[in-house]
Amino acid sequence: MKVLVATVGGSADPIVISARKLGFDKAILLAGKPAGEVLDDSIENHVNPLDVAEAIRVRLETMGGDVEVIPVNPFDFEECCMTAIQAIENEKQIDSEIRVVISGGTKVQSLAASYAAYVCGCHVFYVQESKNGSHLIEIPLTFSELDSIPRARKDVLKVLEDGDDAGKIAEKLKISRKTASQYLKELREYGLVEAANGKARKYRLTFAGKICRARWR
Secondary structure, eight states: OEEEEEOSSHHHHHHHOOHHOOSSSSSEEEEEHHHHSSSSSOOOSSSOOHHHHHHHHHHHHHTEEEEEEEETTTHHHHHHHHHHHHHHHHHHTTTTEEEEEEEEEEEEHHHHHHHHHHTTEEEEEEEEETTTEEEEEEEOOOTTTTTTOOOOHEEEEHHOTTBBBBHHHHHHHHHHHHHHHHHHHHHHHTTSEEEEETTTEEEEEOOOHHHHHHHHO
16 A cells, blocks of 8 residues: 655645645644744744645545544654654554655755654655656655675766767767676666656666765765
């Protein structure tokens, strides 16, 4: 079962976009309580995240999934983190594939949900807005397993530019095209390179690939 755990703030769009792109059977919405309810100072806020969560519930239920809304104090890191961990671990007991989306809510909510995902070993995503539309980006949280990748594969990351194919990599590293093609295939399986503009034989670095290149240089 695919479960989406998402932080909710003032906008429904990031969660709905994530649900469409990732797919889901169940969504757990960690919705921030209104600031006026949890802070001493009176804060005027015209958006109630709990209302936004209910609007998201309606939209996601029309997509065929179950939805659970859990209110949290959006300024309390510990509460947000522990609530997220509990929600994740409850779903793990029924062998669910869990993905955490952190595009909504306060910085505290997003950071706490990210940390909960790291602790529980879940994939984390956010929605990147651009002039070309919305893109779902995965945030890689650990790289220890990638450090053992052979040096020859790391060398590919160091020279790869957007749109390079196996022939170009072979030329840059003075290796055979067949070897370059095999290295690119392996790096794609690791999630470090991807097809450029939908062209399977041309490649570019993923976000994780860019991070690894920066670490390995």
